[in-house]
Amino acid sequence: MLLIETDSRLGSVGLAQLKTRLHPIEVIDPQDIGLFPAQMMVVADVNLYLQYGWSNPTIVLADAHQGAALAAAWQQGAVSGWVRSEIPDNPRELLYALESRHKTLQDCRDMPSAARLQQKLLPRKMDLPNFRIDQYFQAATHLSGDWLDYWLLDDNNLLFYLADVSGHGTTSSLLTTWLAAFHGMNTTPDELLKFMNKQLIQRNVGKHITVLAGMLTLDTAQVTLYSAGHYPPAIYLQPGDPPRILYSSSLSLGLTQDFVPVSHTVLLSPNSHLILCSDGALEMYQGGLTEQLEQLVNYLASDFFVPDVGLPDDLTLFSIGYLPE
Numbered sequence: 001m002l003l004i005e006t007d008s009r010l011g012s013v014g015l016a017q018l019k020t021r022l023h024p025i026e027v028i029d030p031q032d033i034g035l036f037p038a039q040m041m042v043v044a045d046v047n048l049y050l051q052y053g054w055s056n057p058t059i060v061l062a063d064a065h066q067g068a069a070l071a072a073a074w075q076q077g078a079v080s081g082w083v084r085s086e087i088p089d090n091p092r093e094l095l096y097a098l099e100s101r102h103k104t105l106q107d108c109r110d111m112p113s114a115a116r117l118q119q120k121l122l123p124r125k126m127d128l129p130n131f132r133i134d135q136y137f138q139a140a141t142h143l144s145g146d147w148l149d150y151w152l153l154d155d156n157n158l159l160f161y162l163a164d165v166s167g168h169g170t171t172s173s174l175l176t177t178w179l180a181a182f183h184g185m186n187t188t189p190d191e192l193l194k195f196m197n198k199q200l201i202q203r204n205v206g207k208h209i210t211v212l213a214g215m216l217t218l219d220t221a222q223v224t225l226y227s228a229g230h231y232p233p234a235i236y237l238q239p240g241d242p243p244r245i246l247y248s249s250s251l252s253l254g255l256t257q258d259f260v261p262v263s264h265t266v267l268l269s270p271n272s273h274l275i276l277c278s279d280g281a282l283e284m285y286q287g288g289l290t291e292q293l294e295q296l297v298n299y300l301a302s303d304f305f306v307p308d309v310g311l312p313d314d315l316t317l318f319s320i321g322y323l324p325e
Contacts, residue, residue, distance in 0.1 A: 030054070046073050046081070115143055118173065121180040123149050128158070128218065132321035139314050145172030146278045146316035147179045153186060153215075161189065161213035162276040162318050164230065166252075175207055189213040189226050190261040193253065197228075200254035208254035212276045221268040221322050226261045228253050232282055232293050234264075235300055238272035243297045268322035275300055280315035 025043070030052045033042070038055055046060040046069045053076060060073045060081045070081040119137070126133050135148060145167065150160035163179055165172040185192060193213055200209065210230035216223050225234055229252030236244040248264035268274065282292040 046070060046078075049073055049078060050076065115139065118143055118176065121177065123151065123183070126150065126152075126158075130221075130322065130324045131216070131218065132319075132323055134317075134319040134321070136315065136317040138316075139173075143173035144176065144314040144316070146280070146314045147176040148276075148316050148318050149180065149183050150318075151184050156218050158216040158218065159187075159189060159192070159213075160216065160276075160318065160320070161192070161211055162230075162278065162316055163209050163211045164278045164314075164316075166208045166210075172207065175205070175209065179209075189215050189224065190263065193226060193228055193261050194259060197253040197259040198257070201257055205254070208252040210252045210279075216320060221324075223266050223268060223274055223320070225264045225266065225274075226250075227264075228259070228261065229255075231279060231289070232277050232296065235275045235277070235297055236266055236272065237275065237301055238269045243301050245293070245297065268320070270322060270324050273319055273321045276318045278314060278316040280313035281317065283313045284315075 028036070030044070030048050033052070033054045033056065036056075040056055042054070042056045042058040044058055044060055046062040046066060049058055049060050050069065050072055055077070057079045058073075058077075060070065060078045061084050062070050062073075062081060064083050064085065073081060118139075122135075122137055125135065133150070137144065137146065137148060139146075145165040147163045147165070148161065150158060153159050163176075165175045179196075182192065182196065185195075187195070190213075193211060196209070196211070200207070209228070211228040212225065212230045212234055213228070214223050214225040214234075225246060225248065227233060227249040229249055231249075232245075233249070234246040236246055238244075244266075246264050246266060248262050250260055250262050253259065266274065277296065281296055282289065285292040285295040287295070
């Protein structure tokens, strides 16, 4: 912790008394503040703070009649202000609380940047002959616990998956960056799921992940699909036929070492679409899971939808359309 005061102010308050109350603290010249970490807490004369305008979290000291200066300091970013004659005898607990609150607020301010980074980690939309790839990814707040990814294994095979980390908030969203590290692995969907499961078990992170993963073979338009405890299931839409719900599931990833993926194969017909959704898609509708899934399927059958703002949960959708020329 740093103390920045003028000689005149130190004479009125007493340097020894301030140093005793705020021990341990280092007295520095305001011009030297750049030599210290930007997050180090500073206690400073209010006029010096207004004059130099450093970015460190700062508690300003002022006399009782300097209300206007205190207000200006708060507008400039000071975390708190103390009247010199009313500095508490043991202010360390207050300082720790203010420092903790500042760090929490700083984390909140960093959330938009973190959200932009998460968006940049998503795969770029891919153009494939005879196929159309669509994706929708939206967090309920700043960061999402959903994830999707896809990449070409070779000229004829596209691997894809959609994942939903259990729980909400920052902890769940951190695992999406872990999922992003699997991008480009030269493997099959079932082997990818087995590897993810093994890594989750070994790390004991206390989270499980539901996943829909699959392989699209481009020359035959065949999809081999695997589900690891994911709901809603994949939805297959083809012109002239009722929607098909592709039920096929094993346990979620991260629950047991004895993970055995189960596959479901579908041959895409011309102008058909295979759609994967996170469970946030269900929360757009009322009723139980069965009623919600029915409403979702009916809506998707009419169009690939983009929901309203103000989502109750993270929402991710991934669609493969077979549109041969």
